[in-house]
Each structure stands twice: as C-alpha cells, then as structure tokens.
Amino acid sequence: MDLGRMLCFSVILRLLLLLYGEWQDSHMEVRYTDVDYLVFSDAAALVSAARSPFERSTYRYSPILAFLLVPNSIVHRSWGKLLFSAADLFVGVFIYRILKERCVPEKSRLWCVAAWLFNPFTFTIGTRGNCEPIVCAVVLWIIICLMNGKVFQAAFWYGLVVHFRIYPIIYALPFVIVLNTKNVGTSRKPILSQWAPLQNIPRERSSSKVSRASLLSHNISCAWVSLRTIITKDAVFFGFFSGSVFFTWTALFFHLYGWDFLNEALLYHLTRTDPRHNFSIYFYHIYLRHQQGFSVLEKLASFLPQLMVQLCLVLRFARDLPFCLLLQTVAFVSFNKVITAQYFVWFFCLLPLVLPWSRMKIKWKGLLCISIWMGSQVHWLMWAYLLEFKENV
Amino acid sequence: MGLMVLSIWCISAFSNTDGSAPQVSPTNKEISNPSVMGCLLSLHYDHGDSYFYNHSGLSDPEFNDVLNLDILSGDSCDGIIYDIEMFGLSSLTRYLIGEGSHRQLFTSMLFDNQPETAKFHEHSCVGILIERLPAGVFADHFQLQHLVDHNVFLGAYVHGDRNLELPSALSNGSIVEVHTNIRSDADKLVVRLPLHARYPPIDSSGYANITIGRPDVFMRCRQKGSKGGYFSWFFIDMGSFSKSIVTWRIPSGYEAHAWVVTTVTFLSALVCSVLIILSSLYFM
Numbered sequence: 224m225d226l227g228r229m230l231c232f233s234v235i236l237r238l239l240l241l242l243y244g245e246w247q248d249s250h251m252e253v254r255y256t257d258v259d260y261l262v263f264s265d266a267a268a269l270v271s272a273a274r275s276p277f278e279r280s281t282y283r284y285s286p287i288l289a290f291l292l293v294p295n296s297i298v299h300r301s302w303g304k305l306l307f308s309a310a311d312l313f314v315g316v317f318i319y320r321i322l323k324e325r326c327v328p329e330k331s332r333l334w335c336v337a338a339w340l341f342n343p344f345t346f347t348i349g350t351r352g353n354c355e356p357i358v359c360a361v362v363l364w365i366i367i368c369l370m371n372g373k374v375f376q377a378a379f380w381y382g383l384v385v386h387f388r389i390y391p392i393i394y395a396l397p398f399v400i401v402l403n404t405k406n407v408g409t410s411r412k413p414i415l416s417q418w419a420p421l422q423n424i425p426r427e428r429s430s431s432k433v434s435r436a437s438l439l440s441h442n443i444s445c446a447w448v449s450l451r452t453i454i455t456k457d458a459v460f461f462g463f464f465s466g467s468v469f470f471t472w473t474a475l476f477f478h479l480y481g482w483d484f485l486n487e488a489l490l491y492h493l494t495r496t497d498p499r500h501n502f503s504i505y506f507y508h509i510y511l512r513h514q515q516g517f518s519v520l521e522k523l524a525s526f527l528p529q530l531m532v533q534l535c536l537v538l539r540f541a542r543d544l545p546f547c548l549l550l551q552t553v554a555f556v557s558f559n560k561v562i563t564a565q566y567f568v569w570f571f572c573l574l575p576l577v578l579p580w581s582r583m584k585i586k587w588k589g590l591l592c593i594s595i596w597m598g599s600q601v602h603w604l605m606w607a608y609l610l611e612f613k614e615n616v
Numbered sequence: 617m618g619l620m621v622l623s624i625w626c627i628s629a630f631s632n633t634d635g636s637a638p639q640v641s642p643t644n645k646e647i648s649n650p651s652v653m654g655c656l657l658s659l660h661y662d663h664g665d666s667y668f669y670n671h672s673g674l675s676d677p678e679f680n681d682v683l684n685l686d687i688l689s690g691d692s693c694d695g696i697i698y699d700i701e702m703f704g705l706s707s708l709t710r711y712l713i714g715e716g717s718h719r720q721l722f723t724s725m726l727f728d729n730q731p732e733t734a735k736f737h738e739h740s741c742v743g744i745l746i747e748r749l750p751a752g753v754f755a756d757h758f759q760l761q762h763l764v765d766h767n768v769f770l771g772a773y774v775h776g777d778r779n780l781e782l783p784s785a786l787s788n789g790s791i792v793e794v795h796t797n798i799r800s801d802a803d804k805l806v807v808r809l810p811l812h813a814r815y816p817p818i819d820s821s822g823y824a825n826i827t828i829g830r831p832d833v834f835m836r837c838r839q840k841g842s843k844g845g846y847f848s849w850f851f852i853d854m855g856s857f858s859k860s861i862v863t864w865r866i867p868s869g870y871e872a873h874a875w876v877v878t879t880v881t882f883l884s885a886l887v888c889s890v891l892i893i894l895s896s897l898y899f900m
Contacts (some may be wrong), residue, residue: 261758281780498783498815508881511818511874514785524882528889535893554892558885610867612716 226319229333230312233340237308240350241301256304260352263303267292277483283491285387286476286484288354304352311349311356315340317363318575321545324370327579335575344564345571353565358388359572365394366545366576369401378461382468389492390569393533393555394548395462400541402457495561500607502562502600509560529558545576703741703835703850704728708857710830712864717813721747721862723831725805725852737800742770744834745794745807751787752826753811753864756780760794760810771795783815784824798835805833816868824868830860 244255266276266289276282276289294302315336322332339345349356361384368377381398384391476484496517497503498510505525512521532554540547552570556562583589706728713720723745749755760772776790794807816824833852854860 280778497781499781504881504884507869508878510783510815511869511871511877513783514817525885528885532889532892535896539896539899558889610717612718 224333226316226333226336229336229340230315233312233315233346236341237311237346237350240346241304241308244304244350245301255351257351257353259354260303263288263292263352263354264295264300267303268296271296275480275483277480277487283487284354285472285488286480287387287472303354304350307352307354307356308346308349310360311345312340313360314345314356314363314572317360317367318572321363321366321370321576322579324367325579331579335578338575338578339572342571345568348565348568353568355565355568358384358391359568361387362391362394362548363572365398366548369398369544374402374457374461375464378464379468381461382465383472385465386469386472389489390555393551395465396537397541397544397547397551399458399462400537401544402461403455497561500610502564502566502603503560505560525560529555532558545573546580549573549577703837703852705833705852708830708854708860710860710862712811712862713808717866719811719813719864721807721809721811721828723805723807723809725833727803727805738840739837740800740840741798741835741837743796743798743805743807744836745796745809746832746834747792747794747809748829748832749790749792749811750826750828751777751789751814752784752816752824752866753813753828754778754780754787754790755792755809755811760792763810769794769796780812783817785817787814813864813866816866818869818871818874820871822868822870824866826864826866828862828864830854830857 247253247255262279262282263284265279266282266284266286269278270276270286270289271293276286282289291306292303318339319332319336322335327335345356361380365377365380365384368374368380377398381391381394385395473485473489476488496509496513497506498513500506509517533551536547536550536554540550549570552573556566556569559566583592704727705725707724707726709722709724709726711722713722725743747755754777755772755774757772757774757778760769760774763769764772771793772795773793774790775793777788778790779787792809794809796805796807798805813826816826831854833854835850835852836847837850838847
C-alpha cells in the first residue's frame, strides 16, 4: 500500500463516520458529536451575526476558531467536522514528509503514518468535531519549516498556534535551541538526527565503559552548552516574530471582544483547576480542598514538578527535536492539573515521528505497553463511571 | 375588572425538610383548584432573570414577593375563562428516574376533571412548571434547548446560576421554567426534567442530601378559535400536596481524607518528577 491509497482509505473512513455521526445525532439520545462542537457552532453563529463568540458560555477558544466555523451556519453544520478531519489527514501527510526528510525507509514511514491515520482515538476525535487536529497539523508544519530552514514561516505559525491553543508555548525553548549555531549547518537547516537501521545503532548502554558520574557530568555540560549558545540571529528573530504574531492576534481580539476574550480564551486556561473527575492526579486533592481555597505554597508545589521536568527534558533532548517535543508533551499532560482524553492527541501526533528509532518490538513488549496504558485508563474510567452514573463509589 | 392578585406561595419549598425516599413520592388525593391570575399578553414568563439581576441567591420569600408583585397581577380581558374548576389537579407524583449524577425529575399531575366530563377539550392549554433548584443540582440550558428543538418541550428557560461546571460550594440556586403542551384529551400533565448533580461540599458522612421542593405550576389557556393575543393564566397551588418533596443523595468526599490525599498527591508528583529527571540525565 502507498500513501495515496492509505489517504483515500482514510478519507472514506472519515466520511462514513461523519455520516454515521449525523444519523446517531438525529436518532439517538446520546450524541456522536462532541459537546464542544456544539459550543464552537453556537459561537460561529454568533460571529456570523456580528456578535461576540464569548456570549456563548463555555466558549474558551480563540475567536479564529469561531470564524473558521462560520460556514457551519451558512453551508452545513458538519463543515467544521470536515475541516478538522482534513487537518487530521494533513497530520498524516506531514508525518510522512518529516520521516522522509529524515531518510526513514518507505515501509517504516507508512507504518508510522498508519499509526496516526488508523488510530481509533484520532479518527474519532476529528469526526466528532474536536479542533485538536488543527493544532497538531500546525505543530508538525512548524517542525517541517524548521527542518527546511524556513524560520520566518515557522515563527509565524508558532505565534498563531500559541494564540490558538496556548499549550504549544512549552515548545518555545526547544525551537529556539534547535535554531542555535551548533545545530544549524551551512544550509541553515537544523541538523536533526537521521534514521539508521536498528542494527547499526551502537549499543552504547551495554558496551559503554563510561561511569554514571562521567555520563551525568557530560549530559549537564551539553545542556549548559545548549543554553549558552541559545542566542543567535535566527533564534532572536524567531522569538521576536512569533511573539509579535501572538500579541497581534491577541491585541486584535482584545480590541474586538475586550476582557471576555482575555478571561475566557487565555487567562482561564492558565488558572484552570477542575474539581470534577478527570485524568489528572491533582483532581481529588483539588476537590477536597476547593472550599477553603489554595495557598500560594500549594500552587507553587503543584507547579514545581511540571517546571522541573520541562526544563530538564528541554535541556537534555532539545537537539533531537521531535523526540524532545514528544517527551515534553507527555510530561506536560501528565503533570497538568486538568487532563481530558482530547489532550492525548497532542502527543499521539508526535509519537509516529520517533517510532522508527524505537528498539521496542510490537510483539510483545509494545503490546504490553499499549495494554498497560489502556488498562490504566479503563481502570480510571471505571471509577468515573461508577461515580457519575451509579453513585456506587 | 379589578386586579386579581394571589397571595399564595406561603409554604416555602426549601424550608421544608420532610425528606422522602429518592425514588418514590406518595400521591396525595387532595384536590388543588386553580386560581385565576388574569390575562397576560406575554407567552413567556421571564421574571426569573429580573429577580436574579437584583438578588445574588435564591431566597423563597424574596422570590415570592417578585412573583406576587410582578406576575400575579394580570388585568382581565375579553374572553377570560372563569370556569376554572376543570383545571384542578387531583394528584401530584414526583420522583427521580435513573442513577448517578445525571437523572430525570419525573413530575406527573393528574387533572381532577376528566376531559370527557368537562369543557377541557374546548380549550388549548400550555402547562408551565417552575422548579426552584438548590445549589447542589442544575439543569443544563443547552440540553433543554436540544429538547425544545426535538419538540419534547414547547420552551425551557433557566434563570439564576447557569454555570455547568462549578461545584456546589461555589454555586447558587436556579429557577427552571418548562413549557409543555397539554393535549385536549389529556388526563394528566407529565414532565421529565433532566437534572445534573454538582460535586457536593465535602462532608464527614460521605454523602450530601439535596432536597428539591414542590414545583409551582401555571396554566395558560384560551378557548379554541378565540382571536387576539390574550391568554387566561391560572396558578395552581401545590401547597395541598404535602408529600411532594424529592431528596437526592449524592456521594461526597470525606473531610478526614483531605490531608492524606494532599500528601500522597504531592509526594507522587515529586517522586515521579525526580525519577524523570534522573533517568533523563543518565540517558545514553
């Protein structure tokens, strides 16, 4: 199978799911459509009537999303789902392109693309009307731009995507580090590690004679070099231009919608704590303490692990950009004070970028890892189900 | 014609803590006769919003004053219906359907005068149920709108605290208004109102009991074929149905667990983050 056929099959699958979603929405009490999609659609209808999207309660996104979905009220209510599913397909194409530029063989590339396109979690996300595939596509496009030395374009999209969804702000440091002089060759392209057959990868861990102490000092000195050489012309330009794009969009919408925009689309996400059942380890602590409020010490204590882990991962792995972004995203989601299932898509789109370098075989270690991950979620969700629908906890 | 003002609503739905079993409420055989309020052009009762504009919480005496002053003062008009006994109710049944945090509040009201023996069928009527919900539960106004779109209700409105996310301790009460069509041959008015429990305050017992009092019921009628935009409005006193209060038992966190959970949570986060940092630094 080639990429074209794979994409055709993916398009058909998504169109069928869209049709099924329409049927379920009109015939069953439980909707297929994500409740957030109804929020987006309501906000889009408000925007098309020249009103603020923030008149719709629980709309906590950039107004750009509402504008993108204006055809929902003019053309068809499924317009947004088509848009998100198209972004979902673009993610597949971008994964293929990144792996091709990193010289990964065709067969491995296709397996990695399939890991995204045929992941049941991801193809339902877009067809149910979740906007995350757009963010994933833009993040991957930024990686492609950086790999090809298109710093201007990368900075533009980065400023835009941070305005759109905030969380990619955690990628700022690795993006800047990868642009430093050490990583940019004469072609101005950042040197990303190329693929090599597994048997050619030196088994450093088993053959290395270096002691743990010298390894530690070597890693710390590498991190220090990364940090010291961070300020380059490209890095300053990237930071300045992406920051300008971010602030321009933010200022524009602040001018249009005032504090409603700033509070709902930006500040809400920075201060969000959810006492209701979610995947975060902090949720129950937040629930048990929500009546008395949280001290500054508690807020710092919950932010500190997140900060330490992010800094460590960036300084240690920034030179292998896709791997670093994947680790950062997994860690960011894991230590977040609120985690919903849609957050998993943030790292699902980055996982295929590192799969060719993994020594793990799907049989049986890979399957075991997938089972543990799914099993822990099912276990967590079982308690949520008993609490929400049975009150039998 | 003079002003017809009702001064009912003396019994506070919220002050009555005579809790019944969550699933079943007994049926009372007393008859509740309606009272004429007068004629109003408005199809929609929207005084809940004006009440919450001036008040931060739902207090029964204050809300009753608003109803008495603002609503129960319709003037008479041509075609006002005086033969109101046919709209009396003989029973009220209330209970919660389902389990967990998402349930339906079932309300069934049986008309005292059967349609075949009265002139009920000569009128077209709309029943308006007004539920006063305490802070612990809420109705999702988007879900209600969905039901209106699917013709389950003629209209549905939520006044007061419409926040769908906040826990009970940070919420206020709300008023839900449901309009439902009454068929000419109907012998009862049935409403299934979807409700959701908020996360309750922590408690030493591990449970919180939410009490939902009896509803207020209006009927808006006019004779079939009558012209003009006026409707006769009736208020049906539910005070005679004494055992119509529903109690919802919701699990809550234990107060004694708070410090253990906080300690374990922060220790886990710290240990995991240190492990990640160490394995990163020793990563080959």
